[in-house]
Amino acid sequence: MQCPYCTGDSSVTETRVTVDGMRRRRVCNVCKRRFTTYERLGAPGLKVAKRDGSVEAFDGDKLFSALRRVAAHRNTVSDDDLRRLARDIEATLVDSGRKSIAWSDIVTLALSRLENVDPVSAQRLAANYTDETGAIRFDRSAAQQPSPQLGLPLNEPED
Numbered sequence: 001m002q003c004p005y006c007t008g009d010s011s012v013t014e015t016r017v018t019v020d021g022m023r024r025r026r027v028c029n030v031c032k033r034r035f036t037t038y039e040r041l042g043a044p045g046l047k048v049a050k051r052d053g054s055v056e057a058f059d060g061d062k063l064f065s066a067l068r069r070v071a072a073h074r075n076t077v078s079d080d081d082l083r084r085l086a087r088d089i090e091a092t093l094v095d096s097g098r099k100s101i102a103w104s105d106i107v108t109l110a111l112s113r114l115e116n117v118d119p120v121s122a123q124r125l126a127a128n129y130t131d132e133t134g135a136i137r138f139d140r141s142a143a144q145q146p147s148p149q150l151g152l153p154l155n156e157p158e159d
């Protein structure tokens with residue numbers, strides 16, 4: 001990102017994830033001034049490789065709604081927790097500098113975080129999760145046994 005003072009290149013010294021997005025502290029490589037930027041997440045250019053081989057743009061809102069679905073009826077988990085979790089995952093992906101990431105890696109990141117927030121939701125995510133596009137499938141046999149009583153989505157036909 002360009003320095004607002006001298007338009008030189010800047011480096012990130014710290015990234016904080018907030019409910020509204022990411023706050024980055026930066027230092028200009030040229031004039032050494034410090035400044036802070038606020039970014040709404042949107043991970044430009046970050047692609048997700050789906051199990052079926054297709055690729056789509058990373059969508060933080062989709063990740064959030066996915067997390068929300070596995071945490072449905074869990075009153076120990078607030079939407080803010082999940083939003084923060086989704087953004088933290090997004091920030092991790094952005095910071096990794098990768099241009100493409102497998103959905104299963106995102107689920108893995110989500111699992112490790114969700115386990116700390118709510119182990120029951122983490123188990124649901126691990127056991128059976130299918131998003132609108134059928135992107136996430138850990139275990140086909142588990143996915144074929146929808147558990148609506150647990151608040152899990154019913155399987156939709158694959159496209």
Ligand SMILES: [Zn+2]
Pocket residue numbers: 003004005006007008028029030031032033
């Ligand atoms: Zn500068």
